[in-house]
Amino acid sequence: MNIQLTDKREQIFLSTLSLIHHYGFHGTPMSMIAKEAKVAVGSIYHYFPSKEDLIIELYWYCKEKLNSEVFCGITADQAFEERFIMVWKRWIRFYQQHIEIFGFLEQFYGSPFYEEVRSNVICQKAERNKLINFIDEGIREKHLKNLNVRIILSIYLGGAISLFRNSLITKEEIQEEEMNQLVEIIWNGVKL
Structure with a gap:
């Protein structure tokens, strides 16, 4: 993709994040996004056929940014417990540094938009949801209890999100x- 096009998409995403943080999904019309991003409304529609498409693509953008920062440098040769703790702490630190993304994701998961991507989250584990893949790995390799991934994710992420909130x-x-105390409680609850 052309660098200029990538920069323009990124600017649209960043402007949308900022505006949604302040005004919510419904209080952020495309015209406001265009003005904030310093692009024509038609340019936004060139990249995103509708506001719904923009919001769903923004979700994937946020997920990819989150995954790349949280899992950066983590390798399979590290002990699973060490990775489990490191990923959990990085999740909280990511949200501390990206409050707008945290707010966006909180709104997104409670909205009808999430229904449109939920099946993709399950189908695209490795590519788009590294956390599900990581938890699957822990269960497969018998580091974690053989529970439904959703249960472990609820405990794992729920603790991090609740502490941050x-x-x-x-x-x-x-x-x-x-953080150390809470992640230790979580680890002790799900380790095999």
Whole structure:
């Protein structure tokens, strides 16, 4: 893809993230996105046939950014427990550094848009949802209990998201010791 086109798509994504963070899905019309991104409304429709398509593509953009940062440098030769803890802590740190993405994903998962991509999340485990693939690996290799992946994900991500959300509400920084204690509780609950 042409660099200029990539930059324009990226600018549209970043502008959309910022606006949705402030105004929500319904309070962010395409005209506002175009103005924020400094592009013509027609340019947005050139890349995305509709606002729904833009939001769904923005979801995949956010997921890919999250996956690439969280799983960067993590290799299969590291002990599974070490990777389990590292990924969990990186998940929280990613959200701390990308509050707009956190807010977008929170809105997205509670919206009808998610229904359109849910089947893709399951079908595209390795390519688009590294976390599901990682948990599958832990179960297959008998590091984790043989539970439904959804159960383990609920415990794993639920703890991270809840801790992060609480820090936003209380405006208190998450302490390293808090992360260590919570991830240890989670690990002890799901390890084989």
